[in-house]
Amino acid sequence: MSADSQSDHGFDLFNPTEEHDALRRMVRDFVSSEVEPQAMASDREEKFNRELFRQLGELDLLGITVPDEAGGAGFDATAAVIAHEEISASDPGFALAYLAHSMLFVNNFYQNSNDEQRARWLPKSLNGDWVGGMCMSEPGVGTDVLGMTTKAERDGDNYIINGRKMWITNGGLEAGVSGDIFLVYAKTGGNRISSFIVEKDRPGFSLGEKIGDKLGCRSSFTAGLVFEDCVVPASNRLGEEGDSMMHMMANLEIERLTLAAMSLGIAKRCLQVMVRYASEREAFGQPINRFGQIQRYIGESYAKYAAARAYTYNTARMMSIGATGGRVDSDGCKLFAAQMGKEVADNAIQVLGGFGYVGEYVVERLWRDAKLIEIGGGTIEAHQKNITKDLTRSMEELLD
Numbered sequence: 001m002s003a004d005s006q007s008d009h010g011f012d013l014f015n016p017t018e019e020h021d022a023l024r025r026m027v028r029d030f031v032s033s034e035v036e037p038q039a040m041a042s043d044r045e046e047k048f049n050r051e052l053f054r055q056l057g058e059l060d061l062l063g064i065t066v067p068d069e070a071g072g073a074g075f076d077a078t079a080a081v082i083a084h085e086e087i088s089a090s091d092p093g094f095a096l097a098y099l100a101h102s103m104l105f106v107n108n109f110y111q112n113s114n115d116e117q118r119a120r121w122l123p124k125s126l127n128g129d130w131v132g133g134m135c136m137s138e139p140g141v142g143t144d145v146l147g148m149t150t151k152a153e154r155d156g157d158n159y160i161i162n163g164r165k166m167w168i169t170n171g172g173l174e175a176g177v178s179g180d181i182f183l184v185y186a187k188t189g190g191n192r193i194s195s196f197i198v199e200k201d202r203p204g205f206s207l208g209e210k211i212g213d214k215l216g217c218r219s220s221f222t223a224g225l226v227f228e229d230c231v232v233p234a235s236n237r238l239g240e241e242g243d244s245m246m247h248m249m250a251n252l253e254i255e256r257l258t259l260a261a262m263s264l265g266i267a268k269r270c271l272q273v274m275v276r277y278a279s280e281r282e283a284f285g286q287p288i289n290r291f292g293q294i295q296r297y298i299g300e301s302y303a304k305y306a307a308a309r310a311y312t313y314n315t316a317r318m319m320s321i322g323a324t325g326g327r328v329d330s331d332g333c334k335l336f337a338a339q340m341g342k343e344v345a346d347n348a349i350q351v352l353g354g355f356g357y358v359g360e361y362v363v364e365r366l367w368r369d370a371k372l373i374e375i376g377g378g379t380i381e382a383h384q385k386n387i388t389k390d391l392t393r394s395m396e397e398l399l400d
């Protein structure tokens, strides 16, 4: 056997099939013609772009992990990474709104719903008519999710939900207008967690405050939501009562993976900007990319970006949508990619000097956006805790 035939040189981890490659090109074209022109203004105005979101539905991106026969695109975790990476290279705030809808709401809903529920709620969630979100965090509880205080009590054929949720991406669409549909976690007895679909017109549901003046991801609408004797039919419950902790755990894996993908998009764009700038900008009679300290920013950024990218795509390759068991690596790649994205954006600003510190060169915005990935979907401390726990429990398997 020749050395060549034994090698994996033909395998492309980032575009494993022609369909993945075509998806990447399609999303990239959409990003350059539609997302990029509005990115700076949406950030400045803190505005979620509802029309642009609708176009994601036309491109079949909103149900990217939902099977074809259910109306989705029938793709895998790698495709979800591709879409988030490409959009985030231009507008991470918009990518976050896409993630909240397609991963936190649609994917989670599809995995845990029955046929009747899918027939009721999927079509408008896939075509872009509805914008959805997922409600886990509360004003007093984030990392310590079992401490949530929102409760759902059974009352005949209904449940009555009481509580407040906070930090909900797509919680609102514009001032005074809530998102359309939510997957809401609430306690149903002791520490047992159940999940419910709550549509915006349910009695007792209302939009609380817009969480404005965010550091970054300003083109997504983050809100508090209020549930005050909110009545939902028992048929809005997903799965069996008390079983949703498992739904949450499985969905957190794809959430963390696609958040890591957002950091990849941020880092790639920052690298493009700093490499170009360093070859054009001159100081002391030569391009600044001749200086060792500038080379260090570029070289370190590239190597860390490439490592995070390989880790994220390899984790995606191994992930089965809807299954648990991959937490150590979904946490691991978000832990690494989040810090990498922030560091690369910081390096880009440094390479650009004063020009990096203002909006025109984009890296200033990406630097602000990059920080979110260290907090949302689990803080980096939560990932460190989970990884230590998983390695301690399964050391022989994970560190073979």
Ligand SMILES: Cc1cc2nc3c(=O)[nH]c(=O)nc-3n(C[C@H](O)[C@H](O)[C@H](O)COP(=O)(O)OP(=O)(O)OC[C@H]3O[C@@H](n4cnc5c(N)ncnc54)[C@H](O)[C@@H]3O)c2cc1C
Binding pocket: 100, 104, 133, 134, 135, 136, 137, 140, 141, 142, 143, 144, 166, 167, 168, 169, 170, 214, 217, 222, 372, 375, 376, 377, 378, 379, 380, 381, 382, 385
């Ligand atoms: C822009 C944005 C969008 C978001 N979108 C959503 C959404 O759509 N849906 C949703 O449900 N939530 C959303 N969140 C909430 C996000 O998931 C939480 O902010 C996150 O889980 C952290 O929770 P917390 O903010 O309550 O911080 P806390 O949990 O109070 O943590 C505060 C600090 O304490 C540390 N800490 C806590 N426990 C431990 C521990 N055991 N060991 C070590 N350190 C610890 C944390 O790491 C952190 O540094 C969003 C947040 C932001 C900022």
